[in-house]
Amino acid sequence: MRAPETSKRLFVATGAYSCGKTTTLRHLAATRGYRVHGEAHRRVLDELGARTHGHPxxxxxxxxxxPDHVCPLCRKREFAARVLETQKAIEASANDGDWLERGYLDPVEYYLRTSGEAAYPWPPGEPAFERYALVFxxxxxxxxxxxxxxxxxxARGDEAERIxxxxGALYRAAGFEVVDVGPGTVEERAELLVSRARLDGTARGA
Ligand SMILES: [Zn+2]
Incomplete structure (x- = not known):
């Protein structure tokens, strides 16, 4: 059975903290006019505001x-569920050809890492997320x-490598094509992203 064709092509930038995702996506938006959606995790933190505060x-x-405190580490499951709901809303609002900072397996990786569990406890009937065209x-x-x-x-660099x-393993296991974006300048990385995204469009059109 063939997987259903997705209605829109969404491109995901993923990676550990401080790997240059945000900078590169902002550069893509500023220099090439692409629409970029910020990460769901950050959006949830902003929405919860003071309820996440208190950790020096x-x-x-x-x-x-x-009782009011809901940060990603003290309320792991609740926070992950909020991020995944927000991710769905972001994907629903995205247009064909848009770029997402992080996809739905990023909050899953965060949850697995901080909880020590082997698998994310998806509730029954969890709706599917978009089939991303490419994951960078x-x-x-x-x-x-x-x-x-x-x-x-x-120590943070070592942890970032493990993340x-x-x-990469989570996205590949879910059937996504993962493109490695090596170290480089912001412009070099932005150019790699758009050239691979264009190739993907050509391949589909052929
Ligand atoms: Zn906390």
Missing amino acids: PDAPFRPIDA LFAVMPELQAPRWGRSSE NQRL
């Missing part, structure tokens, strides 16, 4: 047990990894 940025994590996996650039949460830049390996 320069100290190791300690859980906050307060941004390589870790160690010089972009700044110390944070009480961890050195080297990238899992992201």
